[in-house]
Amino acid sequence: MKVKICGIKTAEAALHAAAAGADALGFVFAPSKRQITPGEAKAIIQELPEAVWKVGVFVNEPPEKVASIAELAGLTHIQLHGEESPGDYMKIGRPLIKAYSIRDKEDITIIDYETSDYVLLDSPPATYKGGNGMSFDWNVASGAKRGRNVILAGGLDPDNVQTAIDKVRPFMVDVSSGVETEGKKDLRKIGRFIEIAKAGEDEGI
Numbered sequence: 001m002k003v004k005i006c007g008i009k010t011a012e013a014a015l016h017a018a019a020a021g022a023d024a025l026g027f028v029f030a031p032s033k034r035q036i037t038p039g040e041a042k043a044i045i046q047e048l049p050e051a052v053w054k055v056g057v058f059v060n061e062p063p064e065k066v067a068s069i070a071e072l073a074g075l076t077h078i079q080l081h082g083e084e085s086p087g088d089y090m091k092i093g094r095p096l097i098k099a100y101s102i103r104d105k106e107d108i109t110i111i112d113y114e115t116s117d118y119v120l121l122d123s124p125p126a127t128y129k130g131g132n133g134m135s136f137d138w139n140v141a142s143g144a145k146r147g148r149n150v151i152l153a154g155g156l157d158p159d160n161v162q163t164a165i166d167k168v169r170p171f172m173v174d175v176s177s178g179v180e181t182e183g184k185k186d187l188r189k190i191g192r193f194i195e196i197a198k199a200g201e202d203e204g205i
């Protein structure tokens, strides 16, 4: 199972997650309590192993702005967490992750698996477009295509991630709130989340 730790704001959390086995780290450039500047992200990214995905999370920013931040910060992947059409962002030349809000079975039927490299299943927006720490009904998501491009997010934490993996069988799990304590990344929770997610069946498909 691949693991993404999102909402990274410090080199300490990033290096700890990478050492614990995280496959991807997320940097939020959208309105959020976890928002980071391109310069801050660049300083952290420069310290990370090459193999780790450096994912920039954006909400409804124009492709030109996303491209310029990706270049400046050294992002390897782009996560679109708003109402973007992935086709408009293809020219950036980085793999695209498109987030879908899942409320019911109908939402599963409108997922387009072809126009982005990965689809990310998340709970509906609350205060922010994502990162709200709320899960959705994983039984609904069991109707999603199981495969190498499905990422599961939304309210995951060390205590529920195994159940979520068993039900949805994604390629990757993505967590932000669930590895925090009092609004800050908690190194012990990060380590525990990665350990549990990776202890189960490999790759989920």
Ligand SMILES: O=C(O)c1ccccc1N[C@@H]1O[C@H](COP(=O)(O)O)[C@@H](O)[C@H]1O
Pocket (backbone or CB within 6 Å): 006, 007, 026, 028, 030, 031, 032, 033, 034, 035, 057, 059, 081, 120, 122, 128, 129, 130, 131, 132, 133, 134, 153, 154, 155, 156, 174, 175, 176, 177, 178
């Ligand atoms: O993490 C954020 O603050 C954020 C802000 C705006 C859009 C997306 C954001 N994060 C993504 O939200 C989901 C779920 O996060 P959580 O575990 O429920 O807190 C995840 O894909 C993050 O990458």
